[in-house]
Amino acid sequence: MRPSIRTKLPGPKSSIIINKIKKLNIAYSNPYPYVHNKKGEGCYFQDVDGNVFIDFASQICSNPLGYNNPEINAVIKKYKQSPIKYGGQDFNVKEHLDLLEELITITPKGLNRAFLVNSGAEAVENCIKLAMRKQKKAKFGISFRGDFHGRTIGALSYTHSKPIQKQNFFSVQNKILPFNETGGENLIKIINKNGASKIAFVLTEVIQGEGGYNIAPEKLVKKIRKITNSYNIPLIVDEVQSGMGRTGKWWAHQHFNISPDLMSSAKALQVGAAVTSKKFNVEPGSISSTWGGGHTLDLAIGLKTIQIIKKHNLLSHVTRLGSYLKKGLNNLNLENVRGKGLMLAFDLKDKNTRNNLVIESLNQGLVILGCGEKSIRIIPPYIISRKEIDKALEIIDTSNKKVNIPGFRHRGKICSYIQCGESHT
Ligand SMILES: Cc1ncc(COP(=O)(O)O)c(C=O)c1O
CATH class of the missing domain: 3.90.1150.10 (Aspartate Aminotransferase, domain 1)
Known part of the structure; x- marks a missing residue:
C-alpha cells in the first residue's frame, strides 16, 4: 500500500x-x-x-502493531461467542490471569501486582486511590506543570496541560511542581511546610505526552525519586502514553534508571492497569470496576501484543x-526535534x-x-x-515548506x- x-x-x-x-x-x-x-x-x-x-499517530499510541496484524487478527477470530465482556472483578475469566501473568514479566522488579481497568484515566485514578489508601493522613497529591493524566475528576485534578480541560471542573486537593530542575527544591519546600505525611503521592510523566512531548530532565527525575524514597512518599509514574515499548524500553522511566512505587499503563496494553507491589494491597471492596479484568477480547489482544513485541524483538526495532x-x-x-x-x-x-x-x-x-x-x-x-x-x-x-510560505492558508x-x-x- x-x-x-x-x-x-x-x-x-x-x-x-x-x-x-x-x-x-x-x-x-x-x-x-x-x-x-x-x-x-x-x-x-x-x-x-x-x-x-x-x-504516524497510531491511534494516539494505542495501536502499536498497525492494521490487520495477522497474529492479532488470529486472536480476534477466536472470540465468536457472547458475552465478550464479563464482570471481571467478581466473575472470573482465564484471560484476566493470562494478562496479569504476562504483564508482570515486563514490569519493573518488585512491581508484580496489578489492577486491571478500562482506560488510561482509570489506571491513573486507581494508582491515586491505592496511594491515598496507604498514606492515611494525607491531604493532597502533587503533580507537574504540563502533565496530562486523564479526564476523570481525580486524574484531571492532577492534569495541568491545557485550561480548557479543567474549566468549571472542581479539583481534588493538589499542588503543582515545575517540570524542570527546580522541581526537587520545590518538593522539599512543600514537605517542610506541610509535613511528608500530608502528601499522598507525587505523580509524574517522565515524558509528558499531551503536554508537548517534553522530556523530564534526568536530574529532576532522580531527585524526585530520591526525595520521595527518603520521605516515604509514593511515586506514581504515568506510563499510559510512553509505556509498553513506545520509547524502545518497556517503560519510559527505565531511561532514567529509577523505579516507581506505582505505575499506570493503558493505550498499547489495550486495557488500563494500575501496577504496583503488594505493599499497596487494599481490603476487598475498596476499589473495583465492573468490566475490569473481564473484557476478554481486549485482555487477549493485550496479552498477544506483549508476546509479539517480545517475539519479534520490537524494542530493538523501535x-x-x-x-x-x-x-x-x-x-x-525542524525545530527542537526530541524524544526517545x-x-x-x-x-x-x-x-x-x-x-x-x-x-x-x-x-x-x-x-x-x-x-x-x-x-x-x-x-x-x-x-x-x-x-x-x-x-x-x-x-x-x-x-x-508549503506552510511556511508567507500568507499560506489551507483551503476547503x-x-x-x-x-x-x-x-x-
Ligand atoms: C499520560 C496519559 N495518562 C492518561 C491518559 C488518559 O488515558 P485515556 O484517554 O485512556 O483515559 C492519557 C491519554 O492520552 C495519557 O496520555
Whole structure:
C-alpha cells in the first residue's frame, strides 16, 4: 500500500457519518476528516471513501502493531461467542490471569501486582486511590506543570496541560511542581511546610505526552525519586502514553534508571492497569470496576501484543528505527526535534503553522498529531520500516515548506473537522 488521497477531505461518505455523529455526540471534539473502513495493512489504512493514509499517530499510541496484524487478527477470530465482556472483578475469566501473568514479566522488579481497568484515566485514578489508601493522613497529591493524566475528576485534578480541560471542573486537593530542575527544591519546600505525611503521592510523566512531548530532565527525575524514597512518599509514574515499548524500553522511566512505587499503563496494553507491589494491597471492596479484568477480547489482544513485541524483538526495532527517524527529522532542519524511540516530536514556529502542517500532511496522506502549544508528535506503529519513514519524511518536508510560505492558508472545509490538528489526549 501507499498513501493515496482521491477525494477532498473528508470524502463524501466520511462526511455523512462524521456529521451525523457530530449532531448526536455532545462532546465530539473535531475529529480527523475520515472514517476508517477497517481495510489496512501494517502502517497503512483506508477510509470509507477509498483514501489510503500512512499512520504516524497510531491511534494516539494505542495501536502499536498497525492494521490487520495477522497474529492479532488470529486472536480476534477466536472470540465468536457472547458475552465478550464479563464482570471481571467478581466473575472470573482465564484471560484476566493470562494478562496479569504476562504483564508482570515486563514490569519493573518488585512491581508484580496489578489492577486491571478500562482506560488510561482509570489506571491513573486507581494508582491515586491505592496511594491515598496507604498514606492515611494525607491531604493532597502533587503533580507537574504540563502533565496530562486523564479526564476523570481525580486524574484531571492532577492534569495541568491545557485550561480548557479543567474549566468549571472542581479539583481534588493538589499542588503543582515545575517540570524542570527546580522541581526537587520545590518538593522539599512543600514537605517542610506541610509535613511528608500530608502528601499522598507525587505523580509524574517522565515524558509528558499531551503536554508537548517534553522530556523530564534526568536530574529532576532522580531527585524526585530520591526525595520521595527518603520521605516515604509514593511515586506514581504515568506510563499510559510512553509505556509498553513506545520509547524502545518497556517503560519510559527505565531511561532514567529509577523505579516507581506505582505505575499506570493503558493505550498499547489495550486495557488500563494500575501496577504496583503488594505493599499497596487494599481490603476487598475498596476499589473495583465492573468490566475490569473481564473484557476478554481486549485482555487477549493485550496479552498477544506483549508476546509479539517480545517475539519479534520490537524494542530493538523501535530503538533502531527511532534513531533513523530522529536523524531524518533533524536533517529536515525542524525545530527542537526530541524524544526517545518512536515517541518523537518537533516544534513549529507557532500554533497556526503547526495546525497547517497537520492539515497539509493529511492532504498528502500522512496522519500526524499535534501536542502542546505548537508541537507535532511523531508516533508510528512499532513495525514501521525505513521505506515508510522515508515516505513520511518526504511528506513532512514538502508540507513544511508549503506552510511556511508567507500568507499560506489551507483551503476547503478540512479545518472545520479537525480543528487544525488540536489533540485531546
Ligand atoms: C499520560 C496519559 N495518562 C492518561 C491518559 C488518559 O488515558 P485515556 O484517554 O485512556 O483515559 C492519557 C491519554 O492520552 C495519557 O496520555
